[in-house]
Amino acid sequence: MDMSRRQFFRVSGAGLVGSSIAALGFSPAAALAETRNFKLARTTETRNTCPYCSVGCGLIMYSLGDRAKNVVPAILHIEGDPDHPVNRGTLCPKGAGLLDFVHSPHRLKFPEVREAGSNEWKRISWDSALDRIAKLLKDDRDANFQRTSADGKIVNRWTT
Incomplete structure (x- = not known):
């Protein structure tokens, strides 16, 4: 195989550039290894x-x-x-x-209640929590509901 001096320098230069790029980490294998799936693809x-x-x-x-x-x-x-x-x-x-x-570790995931005079919270069911809230709201509404104002106009106000 006859090679001129000019062809020798071209081939040598191309080989030198290619090996330098591979040594610096620009090889396609490294680029393919860095790819990963989009995080929302399976969600x-x-x-x-x-x-x-x-x-x-x-x-x-x-x-x-x-x-x-x-x-x-x-x-x-x-x-x-x-x-x-x-x-x-x-x-x-x-x-x-x-x-x-x-994702907060301090977020409440279950209803808890603290009885009067107690320092401890105890876990209760969702049904009993909703029943307790409804009862307390109803008691407060019955105690503080104002159907008419002082001059007799209908206002239907819950004052608390």
Whole structure:
């Protein structure tokens, strides 16, 4: 194989450049090893409303777990709903921090009650908590409801 001096320098230069690039970490094998799947690819998308204020901004929550046996559902990502007419995909700082609220170790997951004079909280069922709240609200409404004002006009006011 006859090779001119010019061809020799071209081949040598190309080999030198190729080996230098591979040595510096620009090889396609390293780039392929760095790729990973999009984190929301296997998630379930659920639309919801932000719980913080009365504006009612729309949320999209992405969670893993499809309610199958031995699968613990976990919310991975929360973002604003771009199709929602109120917020059009944007969230305030409270809504943007909603994922931290969901995963907070200090968040109450069960209703608890502290009896008068006690220092300890005890866990109760959801049914008994709702019954207790309804009873306390009804007692307060019955004690403080005002049907008419002092001059006889109907106001139907709950003063507390």
